[in-house]
Every structure is written in structure tokens, then in C-alpha cells.
Amino acid sequence: MDVPMSWLKEYADVNVGIKDFVEDITLSGSKVEGYTVMAGEIKNVVTGYIKEIVKHPDAEKLVICTIDAGQGADLTIVTGAPNVNVGDYVPVALDGSVIAGGKEIHTGPLRGVESQGMLCSVEELGFDLHDFPEAPEYGIYIFPETVELGKDVVEVMDLMDTVVEYEITSNRPDCFSILGIARETAATYKGEFRFPEISVKAEGTGDVNDMISVDIQNAELCPRYVARAVQNVKIEPSPRWMRKRLRAAGVRPINNIVDITNYVMLEMGQPMHAFDINTIAERKIIVRNATAGEQITTLDGVVRDLNESMLVIADPEKAVAIAGVMGGENSMISEDAEAILFESANFDGPNVRITAKNVGLRTDASAKFEKGIDPNMALDAVNRAVQLVEMLGAGDVVPGVVDAYPNKKETWELSYSPEWINKFLGTEIPEEDMQASFERLGLIVDPVNHTVVVPTYRPDLEAQADLAEEVARFYGYDKIVPTLAAGTPTVGKKTYAQTITGMVKDVMIAEGLCEAMTYSFESPKVFDKILLPADSKLRETVTIHNPLGEDFSVMRTVSFNGILNSLSTNYNRRNEQAGLYEVAKVYLPKALPVTELPEEVSTLTMGMYGKMDFYDLKGIVEHLMTSLSMSDKVEYLPEKSLTWMHPGRTASILVDGKSIGYLGEVHPIVAKNYEIGAKTYLAVINVEALVANANRDVIYKPLPKFPAMTRDIAMLVKEDVTVKEIADIIKANGGEHMEAATLFDVYQGSQIEVGYKSVAYSISFRGTDRTLSDADIADGMSAIVSELASKLNAQVRDK
Template sequence: MLVPMSWLKDYTDVDCDIMTYTDEMTMTGTKVEGHEELGKEVSNVVVGKILKIEKHPDADKLIVCQVDVGEEQIQIVTGAKNVNEGDVVPIALAGAELPGDIKIKKGKLRGVESNGMMCSVEELGFTTEDIPDAPEDGIYIFSEELPLGQDVKPYFGLGDLVVEYEITSNRPDCQSILGIAREAAITFDKPFKYPEITLKEAAEGHVDKLATVEVREPELCPRYAARVVKNVKIGPSPKWMRQRLLAAGLRPINNLVDITNFVMLEFGQPMHAFDLSALEGNKIIVRKAEDGEAFVTLDEEERKLNSSMLVIADEKKAVAVAGVMGGENSKVRDDATTILFECANFDGTSVRLTSKKLGLRTDASGKFEKGLDPNNVIPAINRACQLLEDMGAGEVVPGIIDHYGVKREENKVNYCPDSINGLLGTDISEDYMVEVFEKIGCTVNRENRIVSAPTFRHDISREADLAEEVVRFYGYNNIPMTLATGTATVGKKSFKQQLEEMMKTILEGCGLNEAMTYSFESPKVYDKINVPVESSLRNAIKIKNPLGEDFSMMRTQTVNGMLNALATNFSRRVDHAYLYEIGKVYLPKELPLTELPDEREQLTLGLYGEDVDFFSTKGVVEMLYTQLGIDEDVVYEASKETWLHPGRQAAMTINGQKIGTIGEVHPGVLDNYEIETRVYMVVIDLPTIIENANMERSFEALPKYPAVTRDLAMLVKEDILVGQIDRVIKNYGGKFLVAVELFDVYQGAQIEKGYKSVAYKVTFRSKDKTLKDKEVNKQINKILFGLEKELDITLRQ
């Protein structure tokens, strides 16, 4: 926000230098971004009077002027056609500087000496729109007598200092000159002068007879006020108002528009003016738009509205988008004679969403979306009418229409000086605290220690807010340095964090690098990775404001992200890539969402390269499970994941609960990612394995007694997996069984079709004695019995 210091000083007398001012304002919480002097690039330009004009002896289009610039008389050669003897004009003397890095020097024009230059408004950095009485093409001629030799900068509003502020969203009251002036008055301990607002109301009649207002959406429009002005005269604003608007960064238009902009800057309250004759039935209706309703805004763009948007309408049509922009169909034209001033308070969220949907952001919407004080509406509309009367540009009709539903009340906050000092680490007196509270506009009940915050300070809602007000004016630099108090605690990582850190260490020790992929994905990825149409993975959460279709939903799987990372490496001719990622998937409990989704972390491995196959990938996973203490509990079973190769994949379970999948990626899926080599992937559900992790470690002495081994060569049906055989052997092996090792799988001419020969070495050992053959044979018989009973497996003859 830009605030000219000359305007600020109308409301408080700040008399320090600009650096002190900006430093102190920043330290009290009103952050200054910077400051600049208007017209700093203009120097040595003074008021001069043309005494005599003669023709140039050698140039028909040039004239030679004798100009009085106060202390001396100089000669200037010019080609200007609009100057006459006696005119008072701006003169850039020799050595003057003008915008555009222009420097004026003494010289000769066609042999005649010229010691300066007469200036147009363009040469001073203005346009004819900024200064309406300036000629379209020619030297600016002052319309009033000015002291000769005087610097022209004050006349044009130059030389003023303009300070730029960064206003935080919790301080909408500071989006105004008055709000900044109030802060400055407190900071420098100066009186704050609120503008005195009085109205003549000289027009005949009463506003109730001329216009009516109906608010159908009081939640979106808490307050709506309107006044009517007759005998309106549209024309340029006075010079002082134009200069203030320009200094604050707004272009003057005409007196009516300039007044609404002036009040918006002064009070922080946007306003709008309607041509009353353009309102059907002389009625204002605050309603929601209809879906598909077409509306042409003041920028002459047609926009499609919907039922989520609030509009201002008459009996037949919309005339403004509430809080954003007025309509072309009701704008005040130069021949308007009666206008209706609107000053309202709109719901900030509604204005922000409407502005975003329409792609239309204005000064008004930027203020409304922060949440304005509805109690500021009446002073603002009265101020606008006062300015109109003072300019002689209209007569205000007596009375005001004011629809104010649920009134905003003052926040009442209890305070305790000891508590505030304890929070701040200070020893500030209660008297000082009360003084600060009253300066910022609060009323204080010292007996009950209750502060009533004004409605324009709705951000003050608890004692901590009061403490902040005290300390920012007391001075952060005045808080004494003290040692920290309280009981020291030692922080540590949670069990989950420790396990994740350990897993990363193990995986990186196995040669894998960590990858990070997006949680936003495209709906097209499901077809890309062969997810069935009926799969629950397709029930993804759609994002309301996506960056595009490729980032329009929250992922329900991590496969696509990992394959994209591998594909990028492959396309860059990286001959091998070993990646892992710990990332979340977002699984909705139902759609549309009624509660937060299940955000589950998954560990995803993706590998390709010359030395990578199913078993090396499984080795990495087994290393991980061993360190987590669950390697003995994990069971590998055949699975049917559509994104994996149908014959080279397995599901991993613990106690019947699936914890993940391992396998080679389906060739068709690899084609979709343009990867021309085999890729192996693992997806593991982290919460499940963390829940089952066992970090306790026990150690046993080396065995004293010898082991006994037996080899079992079995005839097994082709579709039986060795993992099933492992489990049966372990289940029936008894307490002396210490190891089961597969050492041969054979299919050939000697084996019946549909069968395979599988050979195991089983090892037995006792901790207390040397085992006898009959004890081992007894357990072998139990194993054979179990194999035949559960899997129909017999020893090979």
C-alpha cells in the first residue's frame, strides 16, 4: 500500500525525518517496504513569465522568447505554438534534469543562444489525463499567478514522500490512510485527528422515496448502505485530489470516480456509484447470480456467472459483481444527473472465490477479501457525500438506506498484567498497558480487567493479542535479555522415525538412491499401469483447483511416480538405476469426502540394470526384513497384480495380512513408459511392517553338539510353490529342526509330466545332547506325513 506523507499528516502530526519514521513504523509492526520522493528526477524547473516573443531570424518554425525567471531574465528558443507574451510557464533552466534521464544544457538553435527549455506536462512525467487543463500538444500554461523563480514541484504535487507498506492479512484496518495514521500517531505519541464529517443534505425529498434496497443474502452481505445525490455535475476533480490519487498510485478519472477511490484509500472501504436512472424500478437487490448468467463488467468484458457468486441487481438484471466490479449497464455517464452511492460490507471468502473464478482482481476485491469492518460503512458513505458537496458537484438527498443484520460487536478480552509480563519476559506496569490499549482504540474496565477491542480490530481476540499490542509499542529492543526458564527436556525421534531412518540407511547401503515424486497425478495413469476398471485404486480424490489435468488428483498408488523416475533415467542413457521412495498414498474412505482420507506411507523400490533380477531385488527386501526382525514371519505367495509380470511376482504377507508386492514390471506397462529393459519393483505398506517390527535381539552360545542332516528328494506337482513346502517342513519338523535349504529343482525326461523334482537339505540339532538316528528319523517321518497330507507330495523313488 502506498501512503503519501502529505496526506498522512492531515490526520497526525509526524515531524521526524523519513528514515526515523520508516524504522519506527516497522518496529511497531507496520512493516515499511520502502519509500520514494515523487518527482525526484525533476530538478531546477521554475516558474517563468514570457516577456517578449520574436521570430527566429533563420527558422520559420522557431521563436525567440525573453523569459523572467525571478532573479534573472533568460533567452529561450522554442518551437511551441501555444505560448504568448505574458504567459506563465514551467521553465527548465540550464542544468535542469527531467524524467527519462534528460539534462538541459545551454546551447544554440540555428545560431541563436538558448538558455533553457519550456516544459509540457509530459516532459515533467505526467499525462493530459493526470492534468486535465494541460494542452494536448504544447507547453503547460499556469492558470494562476505564481511567484516567478519558484520551484514548480509543489504546484504539481511533486517532492512529496510516498511510503510503501506491506500490510498483513490480519490487519485490514491498515489498508487505509486513516489506519496507517492511527498507527503512526500511537508510535510517535501524537494526537490522531479523525476527519470531521458533516452534510448539508440540500436536495429535496427523502431517499426512501427515490430508491429501495433488498438484501436476500444477509450472510454474504452483512451490511448494505445507500445514499442518493441529485443535480450531479461530472467533471475533473480538484487539483489537490488528483495529486493525492496519483501519489497513492491511482489515476484520476472524474470527480465522481475519484471520490469513491479517495474514500477507498482514506477509509479502506470500497464504494460504487450507480446511475439511478439505469436501475429498473429504482431498486437494488443483493442476490446470488443464476448459473450461466451473462454479465458485462466495466472493463467491457462479458463474463459467465454462476450461483456461487453474489451480485447487485435491479428488478430485471445484474448491475455489479458484489465486491469485485460494477457493470457496463449501470455505469455513471457524463450526462447522469442522479446517482446512487453504494457502500457495503461483503463476505471476504465469497469475494475472493468470485474474483478467482472470474479471473478478475480489483483494488476493491483485494480489500474485501481480507474482511472489513461493517461499522465503517456509514462514515465512509457520508464522507463521499461530503466531498461531493464540498466540490459543488451534487446535492445530497436527506436520509440513508441501511440494511444491517447481525451487528459486529466488540471483542471482550480478559487481561492479567502478570500473565502478559510472564509471556513477554518483561516488567511493564499495568498503567502503561492500559495506556496502549486505549491508544489503539480499546475501552478498558480496570476493575474487572476487561478490554473491549474496537470492531475494526477484530484480530484482538485473546490475551496473547493484547500482549503483542503492548510489546510492539513498548519496543522489542527494550525487552531485557534473560535466561530461559522451565524444565529442560531431551527430544528424540519416535519409534516410526527411527525405523524409517534405519530403512533408509539399509537401502542406501544396498546401493539405492532416494527418489521424491509428486503426490498429484493424472487420471490417465491407471490405464498406463493396467489398473482394472473395477479397482478401488481408481477412487481417487479430485483436487478442486488443480494446476492442470496431469495434477488433478491425489495418488492412490506410488507405482506411476517410480516408473516415471526410472523412465527419466533410462531416457538419459543411464545404464542402471536403483531407487527407493518413502511417500504417501491418499485412500478415501468414501467419495465425495466426508472425512479425511487414509494417508498411508508406502516404501517403493524400483531397479533396473544388468545385475538386477527378481532374486537380487528379493535379497534387498530380505535384508530389510532381517534388520526389522520380521524375516521369519514374512510369507511369499503367488499374486495377480496386473501391473506386474504374471509369472514373476509375489505377494508378501505376515500372519495372513498382506504387507506388499514384489516382482518384475509387466512388459506392456514398460512399453507405456518407453523403458526397453526389465524393471523390478517392490511396494511395501510401511504402517503394517512398522507395527510388526521387532527390534529386540537375543544371542545364543555356539552349539556344543553336532548337527544331523537329511536330504529329501520329492516328487511335487508343478503348480506347488517351494514356499508352501518350506512352511510344511517347518510346521512338522519339531523343536530340533534348525534349517531348511532348497538345493535342487529338476524337470526332465525322468520326471512325469506335470511334476517336478525338488530336493531339500534339512538340519537338526539339540542344544542339550547329540541326536540319535531314531529321533531324527521320527521327525523326518512326521515331515513326510505332513507333505503327503497337505500337498500330496511323496519321496522320489
């Protein structure tokens, strides 16, 4: 927000330089982005008097002017301006001067005649016809009155002002106005805040209540609607002082009526609108929701489509404005308007914001309404507007006010404790200073009961902590001595689940996988992509009400879509191999339609392609289970029910007989759907199951004192026999001395009968009290061979 210092000083005293002011007001909580001088770069441009004009001897369109610019000697200046005459007072840029845009002016020849400067237009001074409507459209600016010669035009044209740019937080709607900043300034410097004296003569005829009626049909979206009327309207340019203030605050002057509404919006923070009262059918204002398919052409000439959620100002026949956003072209004020209606209303901020976004039109008014404006300001604002009408002679104010205010917003009371505030801030501020700060902000203080009544323009003051903040910022944050926090320290640590999850991630990183982070929002098309049956429960999803688009419209029920998309990106960018993992949640609705939060299941997903196969992935899973001390509980069984996985190369992961996930090769059709042209592998594991079954208790054993004995055993079995079946028999029959059984070879080839495979294990035995002999392990090996032959029909040879 841009605030001219000259305007601000009308309501609060500032007796320090601009640099000190900027620092002080920032420290008190009103952050300043920067400041600029209104005159900009203009330098060494003075007033001058044209004494003589002669034609240029070598240029038909140029003339030579003799100028008295108060420099002790007349100047010769060549110009092509058609509007200058002897006796005119004009702005003169002297040798070495600077005009708008940083352009420097120097003495030099112009078609053979030395020109000692330049005569200036308003554009060359950085302004336009809206700032100086008396200036010619083309040509030099002529001062309308006699001026002192040689005087700086910055002073003569009243360009001496500094504009401060503030960054106002959205919780302080009161500071989006000159008065709001002035109140903060007065509180900062412990000075007086002067609210403008508003008085209206109302010399028009009749009563506004006989001219117009107001019907609020949605008081929730329009808490208050205030209006006043003006007769005998005179549309003309605003006076220079008003145009200057508007321009300095970043608003382009238009005419006196429009400028008055903008002036009040900037000064008081209350957006206003003016209607031609003769365009209002039946002289009745209706504040209602728009109807489906309704349209309005706004003041910018664009047709806007409306819907039932939007609020409009209407008459019995049509909408005449989009509430809080912009007026309609059908009620705009023309130059021959005889009577106008000033609207000062209050609208629901969130609704205005949504409406402005939906119609694609964000205005200064909507930006202010979005923050939440005090409805109790509306009456003062409309009275200020018609007061300015009288000051500018823009018409006769009709007596009376239309004020529809069905549910008045009241002040509220907060209690405070000086002791608590000092303890909270770590200060020793006297209670009297606290109360003085509250009073300077407009709060009504009861020192006996330690309460304050909060005015309605401060919606941010809701609790004692908010009052403490007000005390701190006006006492001075720089004066508060840093102290150590008081209280009982607590030791922060990870939960058990967080610790296990961290261990899972450590294993993944140790195995060379990179962590991925993918979206929880997905497209329903994913289910077709992974060949999911139409009746699958996984197709039942939580649907997003306001999605970014169809591709982000549901919460995921499977965890691997993002991983496969990432692998696809890597593959198509010619990365030879990639391995990714992610620990994230899937969202399973408990019922549809959704009536309660879905079940959120934390899931570990691994995905990879390249120089790896099923056994590499299984090895990573086995490493994970070993790290969590779960390997003795885990078994792997063939899994053929998952449509997105290869039916002959997928295993279910079971812990104590219950499935906690799966691993294997992605179905070739699914890999093709994701445009991955290599064998792709996935593992999906329920993290909550890992947390529940992990064992962090470590049991230490002494290193073995005696050597191990090993025996290799090879067998010929049918190819549908799993290595798990073989391993289970070996472990069950190896005897008390068996230490481990390791698979080291699986072979199918020309020397093996079709339908069979050769499987080889290395079995180790070790004694805890002595070195074993062949006789000690003979029974175990014999039992292994016998059981393999009888249960698996294995042809065994051992050595």
C-alpha cells in the same frame, strides 16, 4: 499500500525525519517496504517568464525565446512548442538540470543557435493531463497564474511529498486505509489521532428514501447497504489537491465524482460506487444472487458470465454491478447525469474473492473486500463522500440516508491480566502503560475489571495473547530483554513407528535406491493403465472437489503409479538403470459416497530397472526383513492375482501367514503403457505391518569356538518345484547341529531333461561343545535326502 506523508499528517502528527519514521513505524508492526519522493528525479527546474519570441533563422518550426528565470541574466532557449507566447510563465530546465526519466539537460547548439536550457511539458516533469488538466495536450505547461521567477517548480507545482509503501498483512484490514495507518502512527508516537470531522449540509430537495429503496435478499453476503443521493451534479476535474493525493497513492484521477469514491476508499478503507440514479429501474436497488446464465457488461466494456454463487446489485430488470468488484456499463455516470447515488456497502470477503477470480477481474475494491471490511464504517464513508461533493461544489446533497443493516455487528469484550501479559512477554511493563496503549488504538478500557471493548474494525483481536502483542509492539520489541524460556523441559524423541520407518529408509539407501516423492493426487485413467479390473475395489476413490485438473482429481489407492512414472522419465532420458523407493500413503475410502475420512495406509514402494533381476529385488527385501529381525517370520509364495504384475515372476510376502505385500516383475503390457522398454521390478510392502512385526531386541551370542562342517547337496527336481519347498525340507530335517542352508546354484540347460532343473545347496553344521565328526551329521543328511526324494521326487546326490 502507498501512503502520502502529507495526507497522513492530516490525521496524526509526525515530527521526525522520514528515515526515523520508517524505522519507528516498522518496529511498531506496520512494515514499510520503502519510500519515494513524489517529485522523483526532477532537479534544477525553475519558473521562468517569456520576454521575447523570435523565429529561428534556420528552422521553420523552431522559435527562440528570451527567458527571465531569475538567474540575474536572461536565458536564450530554443523550442518547437506551438503554444508559447510572450508573457507566459513556464517551467524552465536550466543547464545541468534533471527531468523525468533521469534525463539531463545541458546548454548546447540547436540548429546553430545555442540553447541554454529547455521549456518543459507536464510529461517531461513525470505527470500527465489527469494530474494537470489545465495543461495543453501537446506543448509546454503554462502556469495559470503569476509566479515568483526562479523558484523551484517542485515547490510551485506542489510536488513536495514523500510516499511510503507499506506491506499490510491480511489480518489487518483496518490498515488498508490512510486512517488506519494514521491510527497506528498516533499510537506509535503516543500522539493524537484525529478522525476527520464529517458534516453534511444536505441542501438538496426531498428525501433520499423517497427516491430509492433497497432490498437485501442475501444478508449473509451483504450485511449492510448504505446509500445517499446527489442532485444537480457537475462533472468536472477534481481540484489539484485531490488529484495530487490520488496520484501519490497510486490512483489515476478521472473526474470529481469518480475521484471522490476513490478518495474515500483510500482514506477510510471503504470501497464505494456511484450510479446514475436515472438508470435504476423503478428506483429500487435489489442485492441478490445472480441467476444461472446471467451476464453483465462491466465498466471496462467486457461481458462477464455470472452464476448463482455470485452477488449482484440489481434493479427489478437487470444487474447493474457485480457486488464488491465492479459496476455495470448500464448504470455508469455520463457527463449529462443529473442525479447520482453513492453506494457504501459491505460484502462477504471470501465470496468477493471467489467472484473476482471466476469473472477474471480483480479490482482495488475487491482486494479490500477480500480482507474483511468493518460494516460499521459504511455510514461514515458515504457521509464523507457527500461532504466532499459539497466541498468540491459537485452537486447538491439530498437529505436523508438509506441504511439497510439487518444484523448489526457489535463490539466484543476481552479480559486481560497485566501479570499474565508481563509473564507472557517476559517484561515488567506498568499496567498504566498497557492501558494507554489500548486506548490509543481505540479500545475502551475498564481498568477496574481489567477488560477492553474491542472496536469492530479490529477483527484480529480475539484473545488475551492478541492484546499482549499490542502491548509488546508499542512498548517496543527492541526494549524487551531476551530471557530463557521458563517451564519444565521435555525430551523430544521419535515414536516407535517413526524409528522403524527410519530404519526402512536407511536400508533402502544402503541398497543404492534413491528416495522419490510423488503426488498423492492421481488420474482415474491410472486404473486402465495398470489393467485393473472394472469391479476392483481399488477403483473406489476419494474424489477431489476442486482438482487442479483431471490428472489430479482422485486420491491414490495404489502406491506405485508415481514410481513407474519416475522410472519412465529416467528410462526415456536414457539412464541405463534406476532404482527408487518411496514411503507414502494410499487412501482407501471406507464407504462411497465419502462420509468420513478414508483409511490412510503407509506403504513402502520400490521400483527399478536395468542391471538387476527378480533376485536382486528379493535380496533387498530379505535384507530389510533381516534388519528388522523379521526374517524368521517371512515366507514368499507365488502370486498370480495382481493384473499389473507378471503372473509367473511375482511373489507374495507373508508374515505369520498374512500377506503384507508383494514383489516381482511388472507385467510387460503395463511396462509398455508406461513407455519403459526394459524389464521393470516392483515391491510394495505395508509399513504398518513392518512396524507391528519388527523386533528391536538384540540377542548376543559368543563367537563359535569350533569349526563348521559343510556338505553340498545337488538335486534334480521338476521345474515347478520352488526353492522354498526344498529349503523347508532341509531346515526341518537337518537335525540339532544344522546351522544354515544356502542356495548357490539353479541350472537348466542342455544337460538337464526338459521340464526339470538342477538345484544345489550348501549346508553347514556346527557343534557348540565340540568339533563334529561325520557320524554326527550323517543322520541329518540322510533324513534330508530321504524327505526330498519322497516328498519332491528329487534325484539327490550329496558330497
